[in-house]
Amino acid sequence: MDLILWRHAEAQEHPLGMEGQQGDALDLERRLTVRGEKQAVRMAAWLDRQLPEGARVYASPAQRTQQTAAALGRRFRTRDELLPGAEPTAVLNLVGWPGVRSPVVVIGHQPTLGQVIAHLLRLPEPDCPMKKGAIWWLRDRDRRGAQQTLLVTVQTPEKI
Template structure:
């Protein structure tokens, strides 16, 4: 993978009308923050970026803000669901999307766990705030890939 970009869904309602966690929609502030971050992303994303999204409503709405700006297709991936694990996500990314720039719209704690794993940090250090983007860039040293933080952006910055 060239770059891995992690975008945590924006602020969502506490409870959905159905009572299911996966049906929680973005709040008014969440929609505003998603639009702000989508604008920033659309200005900086490489032309060929694979956009992957959790099937949860709040993630789909967050990703839709970007798709509305640049018509980037969004692929819903079950392995990014609320019930998934960081290990499963890492495996799926490595097997299906290696050598590609990938934007992942997903959830805590998995995003934070993946980021800390890739950066070689202590697992408890990985907090990704709602609506924020962590952009990691890959560096190849011989045959080994390492990652570093390219940028971190929050909706209110």
């Protein structure tokens, strides 16, 4: 199984600044900045060239992830399991890791995506830093009866 984790592109700041809470109604309405829109388009063009037609795409209900997903130009499903603050296990259950054959793209938030990465790669830290707009492509494989997670690539908007 290939799992592609895509952090939403750069978004506007929370209107309440430091007083705002991740996942509150105002947070969910935050839109991409002009720079974020360019990041999303750039990453989507790269990703679209790599993905087979049958890939499933899931996005958080937050406006910034919806805009990021829309840049890909493919059908996607909006799932509450990907809201800000989601549990990494909920993400893995949603995508059926590691049993599904077709690639799955998840467009979501930090720290959840970084926690998924840290868990799958067995990193000593509880989460992995992930730049806005970045894609981490992970692959599950069976190697002599043992499940392994490979890091296929990491792409950032600045490197595409």
